[in-house]
Amino acid sequence: MNKLQKPNPSIDLVTFDLDNTLWDVMQTITAAEKLLRGWMAEHTPAALGIYASERVGDIREQVLKTHDDKRHDLSFLRIAVLRQCMLAADMSPADADENAKQAFAVFFAGRNDVAFYPNAITTLETLSQQYALYALTNGNADVERVGIGRFFSGAVSSADVGASKPDQQMFTTVLAKAGVSADRAVHIGDHLSDDVFGANRAGMRSIWFNYEGQATNDTDHKPTAQAYALAELPAVLASLDAARTR
Ligand SMILES: [Mg+2]
Structure with missing residues (x-):
């Protein structure tokens, strides 16, 4: 020096x-998750069944494995997990994309409130x-x-x-x-x-x-x-x- x-x-x-x-952050995320699940219950109930089950752990792991370069991008990962839940609920890829985006928008509004x-x-x-x-x-x-x-x-x-x-x-x-x-x-x-x-x-x-x-x-x-x-x-x-x- x-x-x-x-x-x-x-x-x-x-x-x-x-x-x-x-x-x-815990209080914020808990409230955002609640909003997300409320939206899914109304619009994509079958996908919510998967999102709220133990299967989501495997889905998350698979998403992380597939997108290792995105592991610091929490928004990307959450949309990808939601999309996989939609696909696992037999949605078409196009519908899964659209619904994952809409579901994430609901979560993200809560995340920023x-x-x-x-x-x-x-x-x-x-x-x-x-x-x-x-x-x-x-x-x-x-x-x-x-x-x-x-x-x-x-x-x-x-x-x-x-x-x-x-x-x-x-x-x-x-x-x-x-x-x-x-x-x-x-x-x-x-x-x-x-x-x-x-x-x-x-x-x-x-x-x-x-x-x-x-x-x-x-x-x-x-x-x-x-x-x-x-x-x-x-x-x-x-x-x-x-x-x-x-
Ligand atoms: Mg901190």
């Missing part, structure tokens, strides 16, 4: 994990006035559809990159897209390996969104700082930002 380099460089970019950082954590919107609003924000997610939520696109300068997902956090490609891709060096970027996320370890290894600082108040002595996954609630983030980021602590 250059002797003249500040230990806490200014922050030009904040990257955000989405699932379990801005909203409760997220169960926000307290203060998510006001925190994003505050932070977006101070920093460039990028979404960096292993999931398939769409910040525009979720209704928070106006706070973000961009988004990078596993489906875009063909890899998932903590893979370094995720972090190098978002840094390149934002045109910011690693030492001037901070990543925020709930997962000690995917988010904290991944960001640290990429040379970024990390904030662990520790919403469950967990204890950890894991030295390999040591965050630069922690936040226990989203509303704490502006102050936590300010404490890491040389431009604001001078």
Whole structure:
């Protein structure tokens, strides 16, 4: 490290994990699955019988085997599984395609109707006035559809990159897209390996969104700082930002 380099460089970019950082993913997906099954019960009941049975495990495995190159594209995989369920219910390929697309659209609307954590919107609003924000997610939520696109300068997902956090490609891709060096970027996320370890290894600082108040002595996954609630983030980021602590 250059002797003249500040230990806490200014922050030009904040990257955000989405699932379990801005909203409760389990609650969101459970509600989306319910919508999907409701649609299938009405429109494709035979395919629902297969989707809701143990057979779906084999179908999923087969889809993953056939589309190994798409294993990071959750939307693609879900449509492919739905299509196979439609085909297994004796639908023609054309009908299976069409119904899988429609069923997925119902799921995806629910997937993006997220169960926000307290203060998510006001925190994003505050932070977006101070920093460039990028979404960096292993999931398939769409910040525009979720209704928070106006706070973000961009988004990078596993489906875009063909890899998932903590893979370094995720972090190098978002840094390149934002045109910011690693030492001037901070990543925020709930997962000690995917988010904290991944960001640290990429040379970024990390904030662990520790919403469950967990204890950890894991030295390999040591965050630069922690936040226990989203509303704490502006102050936590300010404490890491040389431009604001001078
Ligand atoms: Mg997460």
